[in-house]
Amino acid sequence: MPSEKILESKKAKVEKLTELLKGSVSGVLVDYKGITVEEDTQLRKELREAGVNYFVEKNTMLKRAFDNIGMEGFDEVLNGTTAIALSADDQTAPARILGKFAEKNDEKFNLKAGFVEGVVYDETGVKALSKIPSKEILLAQLVGSLQGPMQKLAATLQALVDKKNEEEAA
Numbered sequence: 018m019p020s021e022k023i024l025e026s027k028k029a030k031v032e033k034l035t036e037l038l039k040g041s042v043s044g045v046l047v048d049y050k051g052i053t054v055e056e057d058t059q060l061r062k063e064l065r066e067a068g069v070n071y072f073v074e075k076n077t078m079l080k081r082a083f084d085n086i087g088m089e090g091f092d093e094v095l096n097g098t099t100a101i102a103l104s105a106d107d108q109t110a111p112a113r114i115l116g117k118f119a120e121k122n123d124e125k126f127n128l129k130a131g132f133v134e135g136v137v138y139d140e141t142g143v144k145a146l147s148k149i150p151s152k153e154i155l156l157a158q159l160v161g162s163l164q165g166p167m168q169k170l171a172a173t174l175q176a177l178v179d180k181k182n183e184e185e186a187a
Contacts, residue, residue, distance in 0.1 A: 027078070034074065034082035041070075041103040043133045045111040045143055046091065049073070050098045051125030060118050064102055067110045071102040090137035094129040108133050109149045116147020 019027075038044065049057070064071045076095040083091050102111035112131055119126050131143040138146060 031078055031081045031085065034078055035085040037070065037103055038082055038086050038088070040105050042106060043108045043111055043131065044101055044103040045115050045131035046079075046094055046129040047100050047102070047115055047119070048097055048127040048129055049100045049125075052122060056118075056122065060114075063114055063118075064111070067104075067114060068107065069102050069104045069111050069114065071100060071111075073098070073100045075099075088132060088135065088137060090139075091130055094140075099129070109146055112143050112146035113149065116144055119144075119147075 052060075061071055076097075076099050079099065079101065080092065080095050083089070102115055104110045112128075112133075115128060119128050128140050128143045128147075130140060131138045131146065133146065
């Protein structure tokens with residue numbers, strides 16, 4: 018039977034994890050077994066630059082934290098080696114970065130499951146999420162698609178104004 022001190026430490030750890038999960042809009046669980054230190058360092062750097070919190074955690078601690086926030090669907094993937102990537106503001110960053118890394122390291126790095134704003138996704142769902150561009154890229158694409166018709170409208174209106182000015186001058 019664990020001592021009272023150890024139990025209190027574990028409870029505090031679960032509370033901290035629970036708060037991290039509550040403050041995250043998205044997260045991805047991965048099996049990282051077999052990647053090198055160099056690969057892990059590069060991955061962590063890329064995740065940090067994107068504002069993603071990435072760390073290794075015990076499966077039992079994660080299970081309790083998920084239970085605390087009422088998020089179900091992770092029990093069957095919480096086994097073996099598990100790392101979690103959490104983002105507080107970007108819904109696709111963890112899946113996008115980890116999905117790209119998993120494609121390069123297929124044999125030794127696997128996506129397990131994930132969530133976006135409370136919706137749980139299995140491995141296939143996380144892979145699909147990883148293909149979605151970032152919010153900034155999507156907004157740029159939207160602006161680009163709206164810009165063409167607006168330029169056409171502006172040119173047409175300018176031609177009308179020019180034509181009217183010519184008629185008034187004549």
